[in-house]
Amino acid sequence: MAFKFAVVNQKGGVGKTTTAVNVAACLAVAGEDVLLIDVDPQANATTGIGLDKSRIETTVYDAILGGRPLEEAIVPSAIPHLDVVPSTLDLAGADIELISLISRESRLKSALSSVEERYRWIIMDCAPALGLLTINVLTAARYVLIPIQCEYYALEGISQLLKTVELVRRELNPSLEIARVVLTMFDYRTKLSQDVVREVRDHFGELVSPTVVPRNVRLSEAPSHGLPIVLYDARSKGAESYRRLAAEVIRFGQER
Amino acid sequence: MAFKFAVVNQKGGVGKTTTAVNVAACLAVAGEDVLLIDVDPQANATTGIGLDKSRIETTVYDAILGGRPLEEAIVPSAIPHLDVVPSTLDLAGADIELISLISRESRLKSALSSVEERYRWIIMDCAPALGLLTINVLTAARYVLIPIQCEYYALEGISQLLKTVELVRRELNPSLEIARVVLTMFDYRTKLSQDVVREVRDHFGELVSPTVVPRNVRLSEAPSHGLPIVLYDARSKGAESYRRLAAEVIRFGQER
Ligand SMILES: Nc1ncnc2c1ncn2[C@@H]1O[C@H](COP(=O)(O)OP(=O)(O)OP(=O)(O)O)[C@@H](O)[C@H]1O
Ligand SMILES: Nc1ncnc2c1ncn2[C@@H]1O[C@H](COP(=O)(O)OP(=O)(O)OP(=O)(O)O)[C@@H](O)[C@H]1O
Ligand SMILES: [Mg+2]
Numbered sequence: 288m289a290f291k292f293a294v295v296n297q298k299g300g301v302g303k304t305t306t307a308v309n310v311a312a313c314l315a316v317a318g319e320d321v322l323l324i325d326v327d328p329q330a331n332a333t334t335g336i337g338l339d340k341s342r343i344e345t346t347v348y349d350a351i352l353g354g355r356p357l358e359e360a361i362v363p364s365a366i367p368h369l370d371v372v373p374s375t376l377d378l379a380g381a382d383i384e385l386i387s388l389i390s391r392e393s394r395l396k397s398a399l400s401s402v403e404e405r406y407r408w409i410i411m412d413c414a415p416a417l418g419l420l421t422i423n424v425l426t427a428a429r430y431v432l433i434p435i436q437c438e439y440y441a442l443e444g445i446s447q448l449l450k451t452v453e454l455v456r457r458e459l460n461p462s463l464e465i466a467r468v469v470l471t472m473f474d475y476r477t478k479l480s481q482d483v484v485r486e487v488r489d490h491f492g493e494l495v496s497p498t499v500v501p502r503n504v505r506l507s508e509a510p511s512h513g514l515p516i517v518l519y520d521a522r523s524k525g526a527e528s529y530r531r532l533a534a535e536v537i538r539f540g541q542e543r
Numbered sequence: 544m545a546f547k548f549a550v551v552n553q554k555g556g557v558g559k560t561t562t563a564v565n566v567a568a569c570l571a572v573a574g575e576d577v578l579l580i581d582v583d584p585q586a587n588a589t590t591g592i593g594l595d596k597s598r599i600e601t602t603v604y605d606a607i608l609g610g611r612p613l614e615e616a617i618v619p620s621a622i623p624h625l626d627v628v629p630s631t632l633d634l635a636g637a638d639i640e641l642i643s644l645i646s647r648e649s650r651l652k653s654a655l656s657s658v659e660e661r662y663r664w665i666i667m668d669c670a671p672a673l674g675l676l677t678i679n680v681l682t683a684a685r686y687v688l689i690p691i692q693c694e695y696y697a698l699e700g701i702s703q704l705l706k707t708v709e710l711v712r713r714e715l716n717p718s719l720e721i722a723r724v725v726l727t728m729f730d731y732r733t734k735l736s737q738d739v740v741r742e743v744r745d746h747f748g749e750l751v752s753p754t755v756v757p758r759n760v761r762l763s764e765a766p767s768h769g770l771p772i773v774l775y776d777a778r779s780k781g782a783e784s785y786r787r788l789a790a791e792v793i794r795f796g797q798e799r
């Protein structure tokens with residue numbers, strides 16, 4: 288049975304894709320079987336993990352809206368043990384296209400049921416929104432990973448995000464639970480970063496991962512090479528923190 | 544007749560709100576009459592300009608979906624010459640609620656018609672999405688301001704954004720035009736930033752503002768005090784660049 292994680296936060300640019308890609312890659316490098324699913328029309332995770340967008344045929348769109356089996360969209364990545372379901376710009380219309388469909392909230396969940404036995408971890412990257420597409424991911428997932436950027440604006444959307452998770456848990460997916468909150472882009476030099484860390488820790492307590500991902504330029508360079516950080520620069524602070532976070536995720540799985 | 548600007552980019556965290564709030568504030572400080580409209584359910588611009596969310600009654604939601612006149616939602620800011628139409632979390636459902644309404648794409652445009660004579664500039668902040676809410680803003684606007692973060696992932700969504708602007712121009716708003724592309728969060732120390740600047744300049748040529756906004760911690764601290772940068776730290780690099788950008792926007796207006 289796979290551990291299914293949704294990486295969610297409607298605030299933009301907080302490190303969702305960076306966290307999804309790098310946690311997935313670190314788990315695979317540790318020998319775990321992982322499926323990374325890109326459910327964001329921007330398809331940043333698809334590029335960040337090194338897939339060539341021009342050669343992709345079947346995508347997550349076909350599985351959620353096109354009635355195709357999800358396994359047709361699964362492609363291997365350059366990393367052993369890591370498969371990917373790519374996204375596509377066509378997904379941009381999904382929030383509207385899903386509105387009038389039967390069981391519109393659980394189409395990803397049913398698409399997943401045929402493949403989840405093959406993987407130990409399924410990591411799903413979301414768009415910066417709380418629309419039907421993100422609801423699909425929250426309905427399909429069992430755990431939620433919330434990246435929070437160490438910035439003031441990033442604090443503002445948290446209560447809305449928690450309300451949405453709670454709503455999905457109550458109405459669509461009773462087993463959904465927040466696994467970890469991960470602080471990202473921490474800049475040790477600024478008081479703002481420290482204030483945000485303190486505030487998030489006050490708010491979420493034990494749920495906050497002890498691993499705080501620092502701002503590290505190597506993390507933002509890696510996607511332009513289509514590589515996760517552990518392959519782009521294994522000795523960087525970014526690689527170190529995502530390795531540590533992946534180890535924590537493995538421990539979290541062992542306790543369940 | 545007001546110059547109506549939409550600040551748009553579906554990539555998250557690229558500096559849309561920071562640009563909308565600070566350009567609006569710099570224009571007001573220069574004595575221009577400005578209306579800042581927050582059309583993002585996260586309501587970051589509402590907080591960033593210093594409004595107290597708990598005391599807001601009428602919002603942009605009431606004007607777009609509630610049939611209330613927009614002037615009922617207009618509140619003064621702490622800055623002379625700068626009024627604000629605040630946002631609200633209720634706006635999160637707008638993309639879905641708008642679907643079945645008559646003239647769903649031009650509700651903001653008609654709401655604006657009763658107030659636009661009072662302002663020289665109307666600056667509208669968007670959510671990180673290209674849904675019906677953002678389409679409403681593009682239909683109401685005459686000009687588009689595109690902030691692009693100096694990061695690799697930020698380059699990926701540009702063609703989709705341009706397609707959407709073109710679609711709105713063709714079908715809904717023939718006068719819509721891209722006024723400026725603004726590079727944000729430039730880090731002079733990294734090659735990545737320089738590569739992105741070169742790539743964006745190659746792609747957009749003259750449209751790219753000569754003002755490149757540097758990464759500047761004072762810009763990310765200012766919202767926690769509810770102040771635009773020119774009031775929070777007028778001598779900072781962030782204030783300097785937004786003053787320059789606002790001056791460029793004024794010159795752009797004079798040429799029209
Ligand atoms: N720890 C970090 N240090 C430096 N740069 C980072 C870090 N994490 C992410 N980035 C960069 O910051 C930008 C935003 O991160 P990312 O795209 O992962 O956020 P996101 O939440 O997925 O954005 P969106 O809301 O658009 O989906 C990217 O350009 C990324 O490369
Ligand atoms: N030039 C800058 N230097 C440093 N920090 C910045 C700069 N511009 C913006 N920021 C900070 O970066 C974060 C993202 O910026 P902002 O929220 O304005 O982007 P956005 O595009 O409006 O995000 P969203 O997609 O969520 O609406 C914010 O915390 C902001 O304070
Ligand atoms: Mg992303």
Ligand SMILES: [Mg+2]
Nearest residue numbers: 559560583587
């Ligand atoms: Mg914003």
